Amino acid sequence: MIIAANLKTNLTRIKTTKYINEVESFLKKNNISQEVLVFPATSSLNLHSGSVVVGAQNAYPTINGAFTGEIGYEQLEEFNIKTILIGHSERRHLLGEAQEKLVEKFNFYKNLGFKIIFCVGEPIEVREEGFESMMEYISKQYEGIDTLYENLVIAYEPVWAIGTGLTPTSEDIVAIHQELKKKSQAPLLYGGSVKVTNAAEVLALEGVDGILVGSAALYAEHFCTMCQYAQELNK
Numbered sequence: 513m514i515i516a517a518n519l520k521t522n523l524t525r526i527k528t529t530k531y532i533n534e535v536e537s538f539l540k541k542n543n544i545s546q547e548v549l550v551f552p553a554t555s556s557l558n559l560h561s562g563s564v565v566v567g568a569q570n571a572y573p574t575i576n577g578a579f580t581g582e583i584g585y586e587q588l589e590e591f592n593i594k595t596i597l598i599g600h601s602e603r604r605h606l607l608g609e610a611q612e613k614l615v616e617k618f619n620f621y622k623n624l625g626f627k628i629i630f631c632v633g634e635p636i637e638v639r640e641e642g643f644e645s646m647m648e649y650i651s652k653q654y655e656g657i658d659t660l661y662e663n664l665v666i667a668y669e670p671v672w673a674i675g676t677g678l679t680p681t682s683e684d685i686v687a688i689h690q691e692l693k694k695k696s697q698a699p700l701l702y703g704g705s706v707k708v709t710n711a712a713e714v715l716a717l718e719g720v721d722g723i724l725v726g727s728a729a730l731y732a733e734h735f736c737t738m739c740q741y742a743q744e745l746n747k
């Protein structure tokens with residue numbers, strides 16, 4: 513299974529390094545063989561070797577160049593980063609990234625062989641329109657994406673569940689994952705208010721190949737416990 517921590521705009525480089533080292537020793541000590549990914553803030557990236565894979569939360573589709581405020585492949589390469597999140601709800605909705613730009617990023621980092629965690633998910637008003645509208649909305653987020661890409665991972669994150677403490681019911685997660693699996697056979701993660709208290713239940717659901725965790729992952733201990741749950745399930 514894939515257990516991923518998106519640290520968003522939290523933790524300095526010193527704290528992030530400590531965090532990653534803590535997770536690393538936990539994995540080693542407990543013989544955890546799951547795939548564990550950590551996405552630090554850009555300025556907190558650091559070289560790391562071990563079983564924790566460090567990824568980028570975002571990068572511009574360029575090797576380098578004049579893109580003020582952005583980083584490109586050259587800056588990722590310095591830290592040996594080969595994994596990237598694309599299409600996170602905060603980038604789509606708060607930062608206004610359009611599907612065309614996400615497709616551009618996807619193709620650029622795909623051509624470099626990156627593992628891409630591509631995020632999809634609907635806002636509350638779409639969900640309230642019913643299952644069909646919701647699936648139509650999510651389908652559009654797949655447009656232009658190579659769903660057969662071997663290094664693709666999809667993360668389904670309902671926008672209204674992110675950082676709110678709200679989650680879909682287990683039945684909903686299973687039904688949506690079942691639909692999404694028809695679009696791509698890539699591993700499919702669930703994200704949105706996953707905590708230590710519900711992680712085991714979510715991980716056990718049919719069609720869930722892992723989790724993408726935000727706020728609850730900020731506590732290394734909690735994140736480690738979630739990795740342990742995944743190990744115990746060993747799906």
Ligand SMILES: O=C[C@H](O)COP(=O)(O)O
Nearest residue numbers: 518674675704705726727
């Ligand atoms: O990338 C992670 C998601 O946005 C989930 O965030 P959350 O666990 O704080 O709801």
